Amino acid sequence: xxxxxxxxxxxxxxxxxxxxxxxxxxxxxxxxxxxxxxxxxxxxxxxxxxxxxxxxxxxxxxxxxxxxxxxxxxxxxxxxxxxxxxxxxxxxxxxxxxxxxxxxxxxxxxxxxxxxxxxxxxxxxxxxxxxxxxxxxxxxxxxxxxxxxxxxxxxxxxxxxxxxxxxxxxxxxxxxxxxxxxxxxxxxxxxxxxxxxxxxxxxxxxxxxxxxxxxxx
Amino acid sequence: xxxxxxxxxxxxxxxxxxxxxxxxxxxxxxxxxxxxxxxxxxxxxxxxxxxxxxxxxxxxxxxxxxxxxxxxxxxxxxxxxxxxxxxxxxxxxxxxxxxxxxxxxxxxxxxxxxxxxxxxxxxxxxxxxxxxxxxxxxxxxxxxxxxxxxxxxxxxxxxxxxxxxxxxxxxxxxxxxxxxxxxxxxxxxxxxxxxxxxxxxxxxxxxxxxxxxxxxxxxxxxxxxxxxxxxxxxxxxxxxxxxxxxxxxxxxxxxxxxxxxxxxxxxxxxxxxxxxxxxxxxxxxxxxxxxxxxxxxxxxxxxxxxxxxxxxxxxxxxxxxxxxxx
Numbered sequence: 002x003x004x005x006x007x008x009x010x011x012x013x014x015x016x017x018x019x020x021x022x023x024x025x026x027x028x029x030x031x032x033x034x035x036x037x038x039x040x041x042x043x044x045x046x047x048x049x050x051x052x053x054x055x056x057x058x059x060x061x062x063x064x065x066x067x068x069x070x071x072x073x074x075x076x077x078x079x080x081x082x083x084x085x086x087x088x089x090x091x092x093x094x095x096x097x098x099x100x101x102x103x104x105x106x107x108x109x110x111x112x113x114x115x116x117x118x119x120x121x122x123x124x125x126x127x128x129x130x131x132x133x134x135x136x137x138x139x140x141x142x143x144x145x146x147x148x149x150x151x152x153x154x155x156x157x158x159x160x161x162x163x164x165x166x167x168x169x170x171x172x173x174x175x176x177x178x179x180x181x182x183x184x185x186x187x188x189x190x191x192x193x194x195x196x197x198x199x200x201x202x203x204x205x206x207x208x209x210x211x212x213x214x215x216x217x218x
Numbered sequence: 219x220x221x222x223x224x225x226x227x228x229x230x231x232x233x234x235x236x237x238x239x240x241x242x243x244x245x246x247x248x249x250x251x252x253x254x255x256x257x258x259x260x261x262x263x264x265x266x267x268x269x270x271x272x273x274x275x276x277x278x279x280x281x282x283x284x285x286x287x288x289x290x291x292x293x294x295x296x297x298x299x300x301x302x303x304x305x306x307x308x309x310x311x312x313x314x315x316x317x318x319x320x321x322x323x324x325x326x327x328x329x330x331x332x333x334x335x336x337x338x339x340x341x342x343x344x345x346x347x348x349x350x351x352x353x354x355x356x357x358x359x360x361x362x363x364x365x366x367x368x369x370x371x372x373x374x375x376x377x378x379x380x381x382x383x384x385x386x387x388x389x390x391x392x393x394x395x396x397x398x399x400x401x402x403x404x405x406x407x408x409x410x411x412x413x414x415x416x417x418x419x420x421x422x423x424x425x426x427x428x429x430x431x432x433x434x435x436x437x438x439x440x441x442x443x444x445x446x447x448x449x450x451x452x453x454x455x456x457x458x459x460x461x462x463x464x465x466x467x468x469x470x471x472x473x474x475x476x477x478x479x480x481x482x483x484x485x486x487x488x489x490x491x492x493x494x495x496x497x498x499x500x501x502x503x504x505x506x507x508x509x510x511x512x513x514x515x516x517x518x519x520x521x522x523x524x525x526x527x528x529x530x531x532x533x534x535x536x537x538x539x540x541x542x543x544x
């Protein structure tokens with residue numbers, strides 16, 4: 002057995018101060034999703050009861066997203082660490098338990114991804130190349146290096162990208178580029194997004210959106 | 219690549235929070251005058267190259283596949299949870315990340331590691347034996363041929379036996395740990411900068427059984443004989459490559475500290491173990507002078523154990539001396 006070393010203490014501290022929360026209750030979450038926080042629009046109005054979201058409107062798909070990731074994002078909207086004129090008023094009256102419940106609910110959903118039209122082959126090929134091989138000469142690390150095989154996400158820190166709406170992906174990459182989003186841990190996304198061109202952003206969004214959220218080919 | 223002075227100013231501005239960061243710079247050391255700077259070809263280049271026969275393309279791509287997913291051989295040639303690409307970033311093409319093509323142009327040559335002249339295949343065998351905690355494919359095998367082809371194709375147009383190479387290996391911070399670099403400092407850097415990917419206890423992260431972020435210590439990481447176990451090697455690797463996407467983001471001192479921390483953790487035994495760690499350290503002191511193997515941490519002697527991780531033996535047969543005497 003490898004001897005235990007002091008890292009575990011830091012790990013425990015990290016876990017407690019990080020995204021960890023009591024595991025939320027999906028049943029309770031469903032009620033909050035429908036009723037909202039009492040002062041804004043309920044989640045269901047934009048993200049749907051099925052968590053499908055809406056591409057044109059830029060409402061992301063929440064179904065099947067990691068609960069811990071969703072918790073952090075909602076808390077960040079509530080505190081202003083992540084800026085959105087749309088989201089903040091809708092979540093600012095949710096307490097931590099309610100956030101955990103909502104996240105737990107959406108995390109359990111298996112909603113089929115929205116079908117998209119075919120997409121331009123050139124853009125898709127570029128998007129696939131960037132997502133799987135990157136462009137190391139411009140220090141663009143492949144998305145899947147951090148977001149996992151098939152870009153299905155890794156734990157609570159690296160969200161699922163496969164099957165996410167293209168409009169939303171584009172918006173977020175642009176938000177990092179312009180500095181309007183900066184709640185990514187350690188500027189890890191800022192580093193990559195800052196190096197992407199418009200064409201690359203379009204291509205990546207088009208390709209990722211058409212991938213199976215479960216990671217199948 | 220930007221000159222270092224520009225990079226410093228950008229770092230100052232970013233550090234002072236003045237800039238609405240729309241860019242995180244890529245900071246690498248400058249190339250030295252007279253160095254050969256290589257631009258290795260990409261897979262796209264390979265597919266478009268009319269001069270390379272399809273049979274060779276196939277073998278090169280096989281070599282690339284082994285390099286990128288060495289884990290497919292776990293239990294056979296690899297017993298760690300590492301693949302070549304984890305330390306040789308950018309598909310083994312990337313300057314400042316141990317690009318692999320120099321092994322094809324500068325070998326056969328004498329290597330201090332084993333005290334004799336090594337071929338490219340023997341160099342690759344070293345990576346399997348130490349860094350991957352495994353057993354190398356047989357010399358002359360299809361796998362070795364494929365890996366050699368991948369190395370050599372990446373060296374396309376590089377001058378043979380030109381050793382004055384820019385961006386080679388991991389030693390840009392020099393070999394000697396600066397004064398006042400401490401384990402505790404390294405632990406803080408690790409938890410703040412590294413744990414999010416590599417885990418609070420260095421265990422790495424996998425998704426659906428596939429390794430995403432490699433383990434940095436413990437049973438599944440590189441063993442005590444790996445080059446990365448040398449503090450200076452890890453420090454330069456980290457400085458120029460980590461956190462991923464942000465080369466040069468850590469100060470030199472933070473890179474040294476976290477390298478010391480990571481390389482003061484336990485890992486599988488050095489395949490050259492004699493049965494006693496201090497004896498092994500002495501015997502291979504040309505290597506271990508730079509590692510924490512055989513030194514004490516918290517009253518415990520690092521490396522004094524029989525743990526070979528998932529590998530069911532200590533030393534692969536390929537690790538043997540050569541004398542060139544008839």
